[in-house]
Amino acid sequence: MKGKIIEEEVxxxxxxxxxxxxxxxAELVFTHGVxxxxxSESGEAYLDFLSGIAVTSFGxxxxxxxxxxxxxxxxxxxxxxxxxxxxxxxxATRLVEESFADNVFFANSGAxxxxxxxxxxxxxxxxRGDNKRTRIIGFSDSFHGRTMATVAAAGNKSHMxxxxxxDQGFDHVEWGNLEALEDGISxxxxxxxxxxxxxxxxxxxxxxxx
Numbered sequence: 001m002k003g004k005i006i007e008e009e010v011x012x013x014x015x016x017x018x019x020x021x022x023x024x025x026a027e028l029v030f031t032h033g034v035x036x037x038x039x040s041e042s043g044e045a046y047l048d049f050l051s052g053i054a055v056t057s058f059g060x061x062x063x064x065x066x067x068x069x070x071x072x073x074x075x076x077x078x079x080x081x082x083x084x085x086x087x088x089x090x091x092a093t094r095l096v097e098e099s100f101a102d103n104v105f106f107a108n109s110g111a112x113x114x115x116x117x118x119x120x121x122x123x124x125x126x127x128r129g130d131n132k133r134t135r136i137i138g139f140s141d142s143f144h145g146r147t148m149a150t151v152a153a154a155g156n157k158s159h160m161x162x163x164x165x166x167d168q169g170f171d172h173v174e175w176g177n178l179e180a181l182e183d184g185i186s187x188x189x190x191x192x193x194x195x196x197x198x199x200x201x202x203x204x205x206x207x208x209x210x
Contacts, residue, residue, distance in 0.1 A: 033060025054112070055110070111145025118149055121191035133190040139175040142195055153193050 004207070030046075031036045036059050038046045051057055058065060072087065079085065092104040108114040118136060125133035136153065143159075144150040152164045155172035173180040173187075 010192075035059045052077070100157070109145070111147045111150045112151070113145045114150050115147060116181050118153065118193070127192050132188050135171055135182050135188045136190055137171050137173060137181065137192045139194050140172045144193065144195070 029041050031041055032039050033048065036048050038048045038076045040046065048056075050058070064075065088106060093107075095104050096175060105113070105116055107116060120152075122134055125131070134172065138144075138153045138155050140155040142154040142156065148164060149168065151159050152168035152170050155170065172182045172186055
C-alpha cells in the first residue's frame with residue numbers, strides 16, 4: 001500500500017514538473033512494448049500505429065537493438081564528432097550500401113536533420129559566391145519539425161502564429177500545384193523543401209504530373 005501511495009505522489013509531482021506541450025496529455029500510461037504492441041498499466045495491449053509520432057518505426061524492445069544499446073552503454077555514451085566513432089562509421093557504411101546516399105549525417109531528431117539540409121542548401125550557394133540565392137520554397141500547411149526554421153519552412157499558419165516573425169527566407173506555394181511552383185522560382189531561390197508523404201497538415205493525393 002505504501003508503495004502505491006509513493007507512486008501516486010510521484011505521478012502528481014511529475015505532472016507539475018513536466019512541461020505540458022500536449023495539454024492535457026492522455027491519462028493512458030504504457031509500461032512496456034514488444035514489437036508493434038504497447039502494454040498499459042492494466043496489461044491491455046494496443047497496436048502502436050502512432051510510433052512515437054513517427055520516430056519508433058523499428059517497434060519496441062527488439063532483441064538485437066537492445067543488445068547493441070547495452071553494449072554501447074558499457075563503453076562510451078557520447079564523444080562528439082570531433083573524434084572518430086567506429087560504430088557510427090559501420091552503420092553509415094551499411095546505410096550507404098543499401099540506399100542512394102554517398103554519405104550519412106546522423107542527427108538527434110528529424111527537425112535537426114531538416115535544419116542541416118536547409119543550412120546545406122544556403123551554404124552551397126554561398127560557397128559558390130552566389131549570396132543572393134537564400135530563399136527556399138516550401139509547400140503550405142506542411143510539417144518539418146518544431147524548431148523555428150522548420151516551422152517557418154512548413155508554412156502552417158497555426159504553428160507559426162506567435163512564434164515566427166516574417167517569412168524567415170521561405171516562400172510557400174500550394175501543395176501539388178506545379179504551375180505555382182514554377183512561377184515561384186526566381187533568381188533568389190536556393191532550393192525547395194517538401195515531404196514526399198504528408199501526414200501532419202493533411203493527406204493530399206497528388207496528380208501524376210504534380
